[in-house]
Amino acid sequence: MDAAHEFLRNLALVFCVAGVTTLIFQRLRQPVIFGYLFAGFIIGPNTPIPLVADEGIVRTFAELGVILLMFSLGLEFSLRKLIKVGPAAGAIAVGETSAMMWLGYLIGRALGWSTIESVYTGAIIAIASTTIILKAFSEQGLRERFTRLVFGVLIVEDLIAIFVLAILTTISSGEVLTPVSVLATARTLVMFLAGLIGIGLLVVPRLIRLIMKLESPETTLVATIGLCFGCALLALTFGYSVALGAFIGGSLVAESGHGRAIEHLIRPVRDIFGAMFFVAVGMLIDPALIMDHIGAVAVLTIAVIVGKVTFVTLMSVLTGQDVRTSVRTGMSMAQIGEFSFIIASLGLALGATGQFLYPVAVAVSAITALTTPWLITASDPVAALIDRKLPRRLQMFVGLYGTWFERMQHGQPTPGTHRRTIRKPALLLLLDAALLLGLIITTALELPRLTALVAGSTGLDPRVAARVVIGIAVFACAFLCVGIWRVNLRVSSELAWRAFAPPGRGVDYAAAPRRALQVTLQIVVLVLIGLPLVALTQPFLPLFRGSALLVALLGILGIAFWRSVSNLHGHARAGAEIILMALSKQMKDDDSDQDREPELERIRQALPGLGEPVAIRIVPEAPCVRRTLAELNLRGRTGATVLAISRNGEDVLLPNGHEALLAGDTLFVGGTQRAVSAARALLVKGGTV
């Protein structure tokens, strides 16, 4: 029984130390995770404190902890939830994780790390931490709308992380990568996933429902843990990470509809083993190693904070969120956590990365977790600041873009036909992207063999042959790129036309907004396809080449975007003028409010893309009187834009922030319906959003 007592001794040590540290961290209002990490650090071999736990035992429990953590993540994840998250969160997650992976890879290479290590670095900084964000939100009592977006993005991120885990396990299995082996492993992975999910979906939810009917918590617990460990073991047997199996097991259980009840039941077990996982992570922290790589830690920390904030914000603006929501979402997600530990420990366990990556990841996570609450608190003022500092035309664009997105989603006439016409090009895009990916990877890996083949059959000089091969590949790539570009163009213009249907005859007043929308959509599609493509191919391509291409394309689109935005500004100014003219004429005729509405309606019809402006009259007792638009922070707080101010004597078109409001002014406010109503509340009642 000596071994058993050895276990007891170690567990008692771990939990006693962790009990104290978590209490302290709880008191300091820090996430519990860091209590565990600190406990691990104390009982680890790298501190002079004479409390040392057996690493083997702790790591044994830590593996069970990872399994249970992933299982309960899977429990929270279900297909239904994923569908409910909506395309916006999905697009944001895909875009920003790809960008982060790309950034991480570049940093890794720049620091002189190996390709695989750089790939791991990218994966480590790509996934934000649900635990830390949850903790920060609940501590600040945040329940605003943007938190829902954050959680949606997190769910998709989890899914992406699972795929990254699967891919990383495959990549770092140590074999030499050939297209055949990549294809084969990809095929086994797909078959494994399909088999596990397919059979699982048939069996597991039914089984769970059967068990739940017995209403015995103990039986449910035992069966659930059996399933969890069983799935993990299955994944392990097929050579994948246990985390993957456990996550799939959890989501299969969640499909039964009892996920919440089971999660509640399993939580204490998960907490206990999960604690062991974080303690094990903490035990690996070697201050000396971190000091050696202090530069890497600093660079990666900056990359996480700046990169996450920038990419998430940009992506969410591109998917039609207003500036404030976007900035707050971005600033909430600027940290890494448990997934990074799992990925780092996977790399360590597979021998794919050096010892240093793990502590670096922990250090970056610790720093970013500390900054997260600050960033969240600061996100509101920062959002307002950014909104004020944006170029005028961009302000205008962002304010209106959301309304266009709404128009596009609600579809103009005959939505059914449009859906169908969109799906085909979208599939085409994916196919093209996959082909491009395959082509690049094949060329990169098989270049020597292909060269030899070409040289052998044609008798060319090997160097020339290599040129030929690369030339053909580049040509094919270019062909595919052009294909993508063309389809992209078609899709985005189709969508733009859907938002702003052309008039049968006469002047096309919607031309400017349609053009702006189209360019923006083009950028969105390009980012969504190009970023993952670059992230996936960069280990195979000479450094920076894929990135350079993407940046070049984006640059072109950026210029187009800028021009269309300038255009839009003119359009809006013209529109505002028309509105004012129409209304002032009407006001002269008669002053009743009722008559004004149908007139406004006519203008809306004639001038699409101005966010269906609404007239708001400022009464003398309104709290906003004598305050400037900048002071009110109208756009920042509500997302609505003031197109024009109608004032006795002088009208103001597209007012800037210095414009002070007077009693009797009529503001023409454009924006999404929610934004406009929030603006109305702010202007009339002085209430908050």
Added chain:
Amino acid sequence: MESHAFLTNLALVFCVAGVTTLVFQRLRQPVVFGYLLAGLIIGPHTSIPLVADEHLIETFAELGVILLMFSLGLELSLRKLMRVGPTAGMIAVGQCSAMVWIGYVIGRAFGWTGVESIYLGAIIAISSTTIILKAFAEQGVKQRFTRLVFGVLIFEDLIAIFLLTILTTISSGAALTPGAMLATAVRLAAFLAALIGVGLLVVPRLIRLVIRMDRPEPTLVATVALCFACALVALEFGYSVALGAFIGGSLIAESGHGRDIEHLLQPVRDMFGAMFFVAVGMLIDPGLIAANIGAVLVVTAAVITGKITSVSIMAVLTGQDVKTSVQSGMSLAQIGEFSFIIAGLGLSLGATRSFLYPVAVAVSAITTLSTPWLIRWSGPVAGMVDRRLPHRVQTFVTLYGTWFERMRRPAAGTEPHRSLRRPFMLLLVDAALLVALAITTATQHEHWAARVAAELRIMPGIAYAVVLTVAVFAGGFLCAAILRVAARTSAELGRRAFPPPGVGVDFAAAPRRALTVTLRIMIIVSLGLPAVAITQPFIPLFRGSIVLVLVLAVLAIAFWRSVTNLRGHARAGAEIILMALSSQMSDETEDEEGEGRLERIRDALPGLGEPVAVALRDGSAAVGATLAEINLRGRTGATVLAIGRTAGDVLLPAGRERLAAGDTLYVAGTPRAVGEAKEVLCARAPGPVDSADGRSP
């Protein structure tokens, strides 16, 4: 990768256990049995090619024991102990001692070594809280006797802890000198006192601090830390981890948040507990059981009959009615986790041979299976036992409960507690001395004989005889002292229940005598059984038992006589009641006055359980049925002293007596029993019936 071995084994265990528990849950059998079966399947003794690593499972099983004991401790707080009161404690002490004694005797009869026999006794002494809890929960039993059962279980847990410590000491191989034993006892006491004392100062405050944060995760981690730490402390001092965990749990329970924490900890406990039961199942070797099939059957029979008998008798002696007593007894007739722990302890210390563990597991498995059935049948069986009891014992049992109540709430003016504490202390000291004397003499008599021979220069044989004589003389002296103090104490208690009248005839003589004798039996049993159980390994087989049996036999004869006496008393009392009331009926007096007269009779005739008159009306459901059919005593615990009837009164009616409309029943028993009896006799009638009181028809 070692960790993958863990994963493989855990996955195997939980997948198999998931299936088996599901099956057993469906069959409405205890889940524990599913674990045992899962263990059997993945164990090395079956031909199924699923074999888990025993060593790994055992590692987790130890954590399981710790968590199981910890959550048992969580359920035990001092407050809870107080509420169950001394009744449960006495029942637990009595039945555990009896079972240890029975187990020892059986072990010796099988020719096992003394230590093995002690282990067997300890193994069959402790009932399983887990199994009973599960059985009660599954059958939805929530009657009054369950509270008594849980009380007994709590005390049994305490006794088990004590047994574990003593067994650890005994089998540590050290020579059993009285000095060493005393040292062990002192060390244990000091350890417990220190752990509990320091713990009480620190733990509840800490837990309250943690709970105030209102975060489940730190609470969970802190609790688990405390649990493992306490277990580790106990381990470091050479005691079992179970003891440490148990104390840790009860310390946390003192914070008042035991229930929350138990709820929080439950899944963790269930998970590791499952590992424990699976590990037990893995140890089941059908071949080994088949080889010891005789022992398994005998021990099983001993557990079931022994537990039922000893618990029932002890419960009756402590003033419970027959139904409660039998139901409690039948609920407690199994062994479980403690038995595994004790058997495992013996195995790991090398004190017992390997056959004892599978025997314990097999017996536990069989009794686990039988428990739900026994609980289901306990109601009918209790009724049957009640009907089959000799008439006079029936009367006695019914009235005994009322006396017990009287004794607890004595007449005003006396100062009972001070006058009783001293004799009780005296009894304890005498018993301790007797035990010490027996053990010392048994272990040291040769040494002493040699010394006496050397000092006095007499033949060793004679010296030996001298030593023994002295010891027996001293023992006899102590026994006599105990008997005398017991007699005095019980007489004092009897007097307290029935204060003798200053002048005139002492109508209370018969019940007081019966009560005194019964109390004396109770004292002898609760002192003698533990004394015999403790000393039996040291003195020649059966000798201590014989003394106890002899003493008990003498007392039993006295009991029988006093019970017979009591019956005469009850009959005379019933007659007086009837006479008094019939005269009252002829006088046509007012109701209040009738009630007043009954009151007077009660005063004059104590010990008849304050009889109440219940009039049967037309349309009452009881009309036309015999007393046996109504099963009045079995269902309510109240007894019918007499039936007043115009056609002729019936004194102390037998079960065959058929009730008729217009009868007046004089029902005696505890207030609760009488109240229930009234309901049974009147309320179930079809049609509106007033609740009957002292009114004559």
